[in-house]
Amino acid sequence: MPCSSETIGADVNPLFVTVTQQTVVNGVVLGLVYAILAAGFVLIYRSTGVLNFAQGEIGAFGVAIFTLLAAGFGVPYWPAFVLAVASACLVGLVIETTVVRRLSSASKLVLLIGTIGVAQLLVVARVSLPERGASKAFPMPFDLRWQFGDVQIVGRDVLILIVAPLTILALALFLTRTRWGLMVRASAGNPDTARVFGISVKRTSTIVWMIAAGFAAVTAILIAPIQGITPGSIVGSGAAALGPGLMVRALVVALIARLSSLPMTLVGGLLVGVAESIARASVDSRNGAIVDVWLLLAAIVLVLFWVRGRGGDNSFALAVKLQSVPERLRRVWYVRHANLFGFALLFALLAVVPFVFSSPGDTVAWTDVLVFAMMALPLSMLTGWAGQFTLGQFAFVGLGAGVMVMTTHGTSFPFLPNFGLALPWWQAAAFATAIGGVAALLIGVSALRVKGLFLAVITLAFAVASSTWIFRQAWFTGSEFENKTPYMEGPRLGGIDLASGRAFYFLCLATLAVLVGILIRIRRSGIGRSMIAVSDNEEMAAAATVSPTRMKLMAFGIAGAMASLAGCFFVTLRVQITPSSTFDPDGSVLLVSTAIIGGIGSVAGPIVGALFTRGLPALFGDVQEVQLLTSGIGLLVLLMYFPGGLMQIVHGIRSLVLGAAERRLDREDAEEVVAAPVQVVEHQRIAAPAPDEPWLAVRDLSVRFGGNQAVDRVSLEVWPGELVGLIGTNGAGKSTLMNAISGFVPSTGGVQVLGQDVSRLAPHRRHRVGLGRGFQAARLYPNLSVRETVLVALEARERTDLLTAVTGLPPAPGRERRKRTAADDLIGFLGLGRYADELTCNLSTGTRRIVELACLLAADAKVLMLDEPTGGVAQKETEAFGPLLRRIQQELGAAMVVIEHDMPLVMSISDRIYCLEAGKVIACGDPETIRNTPAVIASYLGTDERAIQRSDTGVTAAMTT
Numbered sequence: 021m022p023c024s025s026e027t028i029g030a031d032v033n034p035l036f037v038t039v040t041q042q043t044v045v046n047g048v049v050l051g052l053v054y055a056i057l058a059a060g061f062v063l064i065y066r067s068t069g070v071l072n073f074a075q076g077e078i079g080a081f082g083v084a085i086f087t088l089l090a091a092g093f094g095v096p097y098w099p100a101f102v103l104a105v106a107s108a109c110l111v112g113l114v115i116e117t118t119v120v121r122r123l124s125s126a127s128k129l130v131l132l133i134g135t136i137g138v139a140q141l142l143v144v145a146r147v148s149l150p151e152r153g154a155s156k157a158f159p160m161p162f163d164l165r166w167q168f169g170d171v172q173i174v175g176r177d178v179l180i181l182i183v184a185p186l187t188i189l190a191l192a193l194f195l196t197r198t199r200w201g202l203m204v205r206a207s208a209g210n211p212d213t214a215r216v217f218g219i220s221v222k223r224t225s226t227i228v229w230m231i232a233a234g235f236a237a238v239t240a241i242l243i244a245p246i247q248g249i250t251p252g253s254i255v256g257s258g259a260a261a262l263g264p265g266l267m268v269r270a271l272v273v274a275l276i277a278r279l280s281s282l283p284m285t286l287v288g289g290l291l292v293g294v295a296e297s298i299a300r301a302s303v304d305s306r307n308g309a310i311v312d313v314w315l316l317l318a319a320i321v322l323v324l325f326w327v328r329g330r331g332g333d334n335s336f337a338l339a340v341k342l343q344s345v346p347e348r349l350r351r352v353w354y355v356r357h358a359n360l361f362g363f364a365l366l367f368a369l370l371a372v373v374p375f376v377f378s379s380p381g382d383t384v385a386w387t388d389v390l391v392f393a394m395m396a397l398p399l400s401m402l403t404g405w406a407g408q409f410t411l412g413q414f415a416f417v418g419l420g421a422g423v424m425v426m427t428t429h430g431t432s433f434p435f436l437p438n439f440g441l442a443l444p445w446w447q448a449a450a451f452a453t454a455i456g457g458v459a460a461l462l463i464g465v466s467a468l469r470v471k472g473l474f475l476a477v478i479t480l481a482f483a484v485a486s487s488t489w490i491f492r493q494a495w496f497t498g499s500e501f502e503n504k505t506p507y508m509e510g511p512r513l514g515g516i517d518l519a520s521g522r523a524f525y526f527l528c529l530a531t532l533a534v535l536v537g538i539l540i541r542i543r544r545s546g547i548g549r550s551m552i553a554v555s556d557n558e559e560m561a562a563a564a565t566v567s568p569t570r571m572k573l574m575a576f577g578i579a580g581a582m583a584s585l586a587g588c589f590f591v592t593l594r595v596q597i598t599p600s601s602t603f604d605p606d607g608s609v610l611l612v613s614t615a616i617i618g619g620i621g622s623v624a625g626p627i628v629g630a631l632f633t634r635g636l637p638a639l640f641g642d643v644q645e646v647q648l649l650t651s652g653i654g655l656l657v658l659l660m661y662f663p664g665g666l667m668q669i670v671h672g673i674r675s676l677v678l679g680a681a682e683r684r685l686d687r688e689d690a691e692e693v694v695a696a697p698v699q700v701v702e703h704q705r706i707a708a709p710a711p712d713e714p715w716l717a718v719r720d721l722s723v724r725f726g727g728n729q730a731v732d733r734v735s736l737e738v739w740p741g742e743l744v745g746l747i748g749t750n751g752a753g754k755s756t757l758m759n760a761i762s763g764f765v766p767s768t769g770g771v772q773v774l775g776q777d778v779s780r781l782a783p784h785r786r787h788r789v790g791l792g793r794g795f796q797a798a799r800l801y802p803n804l805s806v807r808e809t810v811l812v813a814l815e816a817r818e819r820t821d822l823l824t825a826v827t828g829l830p831p832a833p834g835r836e837r838r839k840r841t842a843a844d845d846l847i848g849f850l851g852l853g854r855y856a857d858e859l860t861c862n863l864s865t866g867t868r869r870i871v872e873l874a875c876l877l878a879a880d881a882k883v884l885m886l887d888e889p890t891g892g893v894a895q896k897e898t899e900a901f902g903p904l905l906r907r908i909q910q911e912l913g914a915a916m917v918v919i920e921h922d923m924p925l926v927m928s929i930s931d932r933i934y935c936l937e938a939g940k941v942i943a944c945g946d947p948e949t950i951r952n953t954p955a956v957i958a959s960y961l962g963t964d965e966r967a968i969q970r971s972d973t974g975v976t977a978a979m980t981t
């Protein structure tokens with residue numbers, strides 16, 4: 021815990037909030053500590069977008085140097101302070117130049133795990149420092165004890181009250197008033213633009229790491245006396261310097277500051293510090309850890325209502341960018357069955373393990389490897405596919421374990437009726453799995469608003485609250501007075517005892533195989549594709565009628581359920597556990613590291629990771645070389661060479677195999693041309709309403725961004741079969757209008773699609789009614805192939821459901837077959853055959869635009885909205901787009917709205933045109949009318965004489981063809 025009850029004047033009062041002056045002063049001191057810690061996180065986050073897990077250890081290293089100098093060598097306080105801070109800055113410099121730079125192009129998640137490796141390296145450095153002055157007290161510059169009425173302030177408080185605000189002020193001044201500070205802010209805000217202006221982003225990153233490291237040392241030296249650290253405990257001791265509890269508090273403060281504002285870290289720190297101090301003084305001291313539960317709730321509330329929509333970059337997603345096996349290569353038998361062979365080999369090896377290593381100790385150790393693999397496995401789906409980063413996975417394991425023990429022993433749970441039933445192992449495991457899934461769903465709700473780092477804060481807060489409070493409750497340990505759970509009985513099947521060594525090993529192996537099978541099925545189905553789509557491009561997925569909410573919650577629920585199931589095996593293997601210490605937050609970090617070492621995002625990855633981190637010690641014993649390899653240092657080196665994890669090696673072999681298969685197929689055969697189908701939209705998903713009403717009707721739609729009225733009371737109509745152009749100068753509000761119609765930005769006014777009012781519907785629901793949407797950047801889903809991208813759009817026609825996708829029961833196989841045929845038809849229709857198995861991130865903009873059109877056809881919408889469909893396309897190709905758009909409109913029998921800057925194109929294809937200026941419609945009519953409207957000429961065409969001429973020639977050309 022960050023503070024002892026002694027720090028806070030604990031007037032115990034279980035019923036009322038206790039606010040004494042001493043409580044407030046203690047809260048302020050505590051709050052300042054949180055604020056400076058949070059400022060360190062904010063600084064690194066702003067410059068590198070990563071949560072620096074090494075922050076605490078850098079600080080601890082600084083404290084160790086400080087105590088060595090001040091207590092060991094008798095250096096006076098302030099010179100020792102300066103030298104310690106300088107040595108921490110040096111550490112920051114080394115970390116930045118050796119680790120951060122090297123991993124800068126890798127995912128932020130890899131960098132985050134890299135900082136964990138650095139932290140462990142620093143522990144080694146710290147414990148190897150000489151133990152001089154170990155028996156002395158922690159050095160202080162002055163020793164005082166002031167009494168103001170009831171309030172007592174001691175030296176360490178005064179030090180914090182003075183130094184902490186000064187440090188934050190100095191940092192704020194540095195960032196706002198100095199040239200270096202400006203450069204740091206510029207490169208943090210937009211590295212590419214900063215580079216254009218000649219700012220060296222690398223150098224500024226080095227400066228930030230050095231400052232943050234110095235900051236960590238200042239913080240740690242200030243808070244060390246509060247934490248009760250002595251020279252003897254910091255040097256030569258490997259104990260964690262910045263516990264997860266303190267980290268969560270600093271992160272909640274960082275949330276209040278929205279991870280950007282330094283003055284707000286000060287305000288946030290004081291808020292959290294004083295609130296915690298008052299809360300602790302007001303509850304029974306034995307129940308003080310409930311503050312961690314309140315922190316979790318505070319973090320959830322902050323994320324839902326304060327930082328919502330921010331931190332939305334997807335840099336924490338870590339899907340393996342692996343090209344899918346080309347469909348035609350599947351004709352080669354060894355390509356078709358490559359995955360099966362791989363897993364068969366892996367499980368065959370695991371099956372012989374208990375016969376090769378047959379001692380009871382070995383069997384337990386290898387069973388542990390399997391259980392560990394089960395725990396890490398779902399992270400490939402949750403983080404790798406769905407892009408949801410979690411630091412709370414181990415808490416769900418703990419939850420499953422606890423529920424398992426309690427249900428097998430018949431203990432009652434809060435809020436549930438007590439049937440006094442002691443369930444058999446199997447039923448209890450099913451119950452625990454369900455509870456884990458439900459709890460994960462609840463935590464996952466906060467994932468609906470945020471991604472990346474903010475989500476990490478919530479899940480870490482959950483992990484801390486679980487280990488400090490939830491796992492200590494009587495309904496978890498069996499009794500108010502016990503920390504340990506009662507003995508756990510193993511499972512029996514029929515008359516067979518499965519609890520014994522080898523039988524239990526095989527039970528775990530079979531369960532792991534089932535979980536692997538489930539994940540493979542999910543990945544190959546519309547569910548897995550949709551998860552990746554939502555993670556890659558949430559708006560486009562919603563436009564493809566996929567519900568981002570459903571996908572995220574599903575990923576959380578499945579991962580939580582699997583973790584809890586693994587918890588049942590964990591506790592059965594251990595027989596008895598102390599949940600609060602066993603399921604600590606560090607375990608979750610270890611699970612993420614394990615999945616990353618193996619290769620997060622591939623199903624086999626976490627198993628390979630578990631074999632590395634747990635299997636190597638089981639194989640070679642806990643010898644020093646293995647310890648080094650599986651520690652943070654080994655992890656760091658491994659990540660530097662294989663940022664995609666150990667599976668990168670397997671993927672390399674896979675490429676060789678695919679290459680061999682490619683050569684084997686005869687060339688003629690390979691370039692076989694598939695005849696394009698005449699019609700690709702066979703059935704009409706949406707029944708068209710009467711032709712005498714507009715299919716899209718927008719009434720008085722307005723969108724405001726702060727003080728900017730981007731769209732101002734716009735009304736427009738699009739009739740059946742009509743193609744309407746939307747033009748206007750840059751920033752006129754065209755894309756915002758389209759986004760408001762799609763439901764991606766909040767707006768006022770009404771939107772009707774096919775006669776139905778959709779103004780209050782979520783984006784994916786609007787698109788289900790019959791809207792289709794193309795986007796300006798045509799980014800698509802970088803981690804999906806062209807075929808998979810079209811398959812996601814085909815979800816609009818037939819939605820995949822989880823149960824049949826996982827079990828493979830009808831109608832799933834037929835549905836998947838139909839979709840694959842439809843996808844192939846669409847790909848052939850648009851001439852995309854060559855790219856079908858290519859990842860969309862490898863395609864040219866023009867080809868991506870065609871893929872987008874394929875998706876529109878797949879979604880089978882009735883009202884199509886395209887935002888600059890020719891943007892980024894070469895002029896020569898642009899000319900082909902007009903007829904193509906018309907063809908697609910006819911194919912779908914749709915109404916169409918097209919934003920276009922290419923005047924000849926828009927004039928030639930549009931039946932009517934709306935012209936926007938400053939968010940308002942300034943003209944509406946057929947192309948001829950628009951071309952002759954003075955307001956349009958002044959606003960748009962009038963800006964460039966050549967544009968007018970091109971527009972004329974374009975229209976003339978269009979009319980003559």
Ligand SMILES: Nc1ncnc2c1ncn2[C@@H]1O[C@H](COP(=O)(O)OP(=O)(O)OP(=O)(O)O)[C@@H](O)[C@H]1O
Nearest residue numbers: 725728730748749750751752753754755756757796
């Ligand atoms: N998310 C946002 N937050 C704040 N302001 C925004 C946002 N999106 C757009 N704007 C502002 O709204 C106005 C309209 O922008 P919009 O992108 O809709 O114009 P546009 O007509 O599509 O321009 P372009 O042709 O360049 O794409 C601009 O002033 C823009 O800066």
